[in-house]
Amino acid sequence: MTEQSRVLKKIALFGVGLIGGSFALGLKKAGVQAQIAGVGRSQASLDVALQAGIIDVIAASVQDACRDADLILIAAPVAQTFDILASILPYLEAHTVVTDAGSTKADVVSAARQALGDKICQFVPAHPIAGREQNGPQAALADLYAGKKLVITALPENSAQSVGLVEQAWRYCGAVIHHLQPAEHDAVFAAVSHLPHMLAYALVDDVANKAHAERLFQYAASGFRDFTRIAGSSPEMWRDITLANRSALLQELDSYTQTLERLRGHLLQADGAAIEAMYANAQRARHNWINSIETAEKQKVEGGD
Amino acid sequence: MTEQSRVLKKIALFGVGLIGGSFALGLKKAGVQAQIAGVGRSQASLDVALQAGIIDVIAASVQDACRDADLILIAAPVAQTFDILASILPYLEAHTVVTDAGSTKADVVSAARQALGDKICQFVPAHPIAGREQNGPQAALADLYAGKKLVITALPENSAQSVGLVEQAWRYCGAVIHHLQPAEHDAVFAAVSHLPHMLAYALVDDVANKAHAERLFQYAASGFRDFTRIAGSSPEMWRDITLANRSALLQELDSYTQTLERLRGHLLQADGAAIEAMYANAQRARHNWINSIETAEKQKVEGGD
Known part of the structure; x- marks a missing residue:
């Protein structure tokens, strides 16, 4: 692979709801010029996403979505990961990086290995730590990921460039990149x-x-x-x-x-003393946690990292 | 007892923190002219409450607080109820109604029966369903009880007039009165x-x-x-x-x-189906509950009840 800080020219979104839609809006807000093509099970959601300027085009087929795509984001319930990847495989180009937004990672990695075989190197598993109670493209927000964590659980097969491309895309959305092992x-x-x-x-x-x-x-x-x-x-x-x-x-x-x-x-x-000790331990731990969040947010506002 | 819609001329607050302080501010906001006397274990809190206009005077003693009081509110942790009532008993005048704001009621009633003996008729147990994470008089809000429930767990010994006086005071704070048995x-x-x-x-x-x-x-x-x-x-x-x-x-x-x-x-x-059924039952029940709250709030705004 030879790409270096590659320009994103085309992105395919499998799932244009809250998670995928907010990713697209975040990129657009950051001035990323990529064409964003949407794929999804619900035509109504795709229509809303197009109307709302989340996607630039509704892909006519999976093949159409994958053609010339630099990045593919799977933003669907985790149980659908295998089927979506299997549908992508026949059209997956050598330069394309595929990532996901699932809340679990070991099972997603296992599904991806099964679906992609020796093309597993092109799949970079990830999980944005953000959400809302509402769902669907109408709930998408350009700022959903601003200041939030994006956890990448990179695979041994992934190239540094592939991982870098996923990091770059999420940084455009304002996310802070973290790395963990899938099981961790x-x-x-x-x-x-x-x-x-x-x-x-x-x-x-x-x-x-x-x-x-x-x-x-x-x-x-x-x-x-x-x-x-x-x-x-x-x-x-x-x-x-x-x-x-x-x-x-x-x-x-x-x-x-x-x-x-x-x-x-x-x-x-x-045993009032034991009850109070447990409650006090919890209150103190939570207080310290909230303080550390607030300190981190203050540093962010002040331009630190 | 002969009082009818009695005018509140003096109120004694045992505890001038969030709960007692918000009660006092709510009454003042409603234009109630009563003198409010504060009693508490912390001189600093009493000073803050006086400075903030929550209380009009710091009582020099329990005797001083009880003298001529129409209403006494105990707004302290529930375990202190017995001691506070026992301290009040020698100075409790025949026309005074005592109430509390404790989050539990059966134990409070038991403590009150022990402390007050045959003057238990003067004690009307109550619990305002409102709070904040902050404590102390500086956290008190005139609107804390607006639209919130006030549960009275009246005793067989209470006169209708005594219960009515407590209801009246909390209604000034904007609370909606409910009645339950203590155990209930x-x-x-x-x-x-x-x-x-x-x-x-x-x-x-x-x-x-x-x-x-x-x-x-x-x-x-x-x-x-x-x-x-x-x-x-x-x-x-x-x-x-x-x-x-x-x-x-x-x-x-x-x-x-x-x-x-x-x-x-x-x-x-x-068993995915059983898990989903439990989650869906919970989601549906919570959704209905939130809807019923929102409907009730809308009716309130529209002037209904």
Whole structure:
């Protein structure tokens, strides 16, 4: 491969919803002149994306989308990764770099290896740490990724140039690039994202299934609202993520259940000191975390890194 | 008792922080002319409350605070209820109504019965469903209770007039009055408030105690932030609430743990349909709940009730 800080002339988006649409808008806002071609299962979404200036053209076919593409972004639920890559393979040109935006990485890498075979070197797995509760191209924002992390889980087969191209594209969107191994990525996000989603879904499900659910919801207030906000997310998308990250999630869930069992024991024994110690440890850790975020944001505003 | 829509001439506040302070500011904003006397353990908080116009005077003593008071509000952590009521008892005048703002009610009622004996008729237990993460008089807001629920768990001994006086005061603050039995109140808030606090504290504690906690917090994003917002609350206050509502909380915790165990089983068996069904049930229930809140708020804006 000979490209160096290659100019992006054509980008193909498989999925023009919130994630793919915001990527396109971010590039356009940064002045990237590439033609953006959209592919998707929903003609209505493609029409909205075209009208909104997210994509420049609706590709007539997968072949049409892949022709001359410098970069292909797959921005669809992770369970669709294999099928999409398999459909791309016959038309994948040697210079094209393919990346994704999936919330899990080990399963995506496995699907990509199966689908692409020895062209796996052209696939650079990635995950932007950003989102909204709304979905679809109408929810896309040019600033969705500004200041947010983009985690690349590069493969041994990837060339530095391929990885560099993906980094470059996301930097145009304002993202801050991080690198993790796929398994490391999945373990981290099992703990800080996927498990909280499971816990929130389980709480609302538990409350909703009680005989007096209506009365309970009547008195639920802002604490409940924020705690369960993530239970408003797409069930299909989160079913896929839960299954895809099963082993890491089971491990995190069991660790959490043990902590909860410990707290239950303190409560059973009315051990106020132990309860307060656990609450105080959590409050302190969260306080330090929020402070570190705010410090990082302040540095960003001041032009640091 | 002979009072009818009694004019509030003097109110004593035991606790001039967020909850008591916002009550005082709400009354003043509504044009209530009562003198508000403050009592508290912290001279600094009393000074701030006086400077901020929350209270009109710092009471020289409990006796001084109680003299001629029409209404006494106890706005302190629930574990202090007994001591405060016991200190009030010697100076409690026959026409005075005492109320509280505690997040649990069965234990408060029990403490009040012990402390007040046959003067229990003068104590009207209540709980405003509003709060902020900040504490202290500097966090008090005149609008904190506007449109929020105020739950009264009236006792058989309370006169209609005493209950009416408490209702009247909170209505001045913009609160919407609800009535529940104390045990009913505690069961409801165990499910929609106290349990979520325990779950959030437990998650942050679990993450913070891992060897690689720093890396985990580095990648935690907005979903984690909202889910754990309530774990930023005061450990002392929530220790008290957890202990005070122990039996209802154990019941809710066990129900939740069973739901979580069910979800774990689906995950273990990679049963995507069962996982999606649970997530979809939760999403739907939350969606309906948010819609009903928004409908209620719209009716309020339009002048309905």
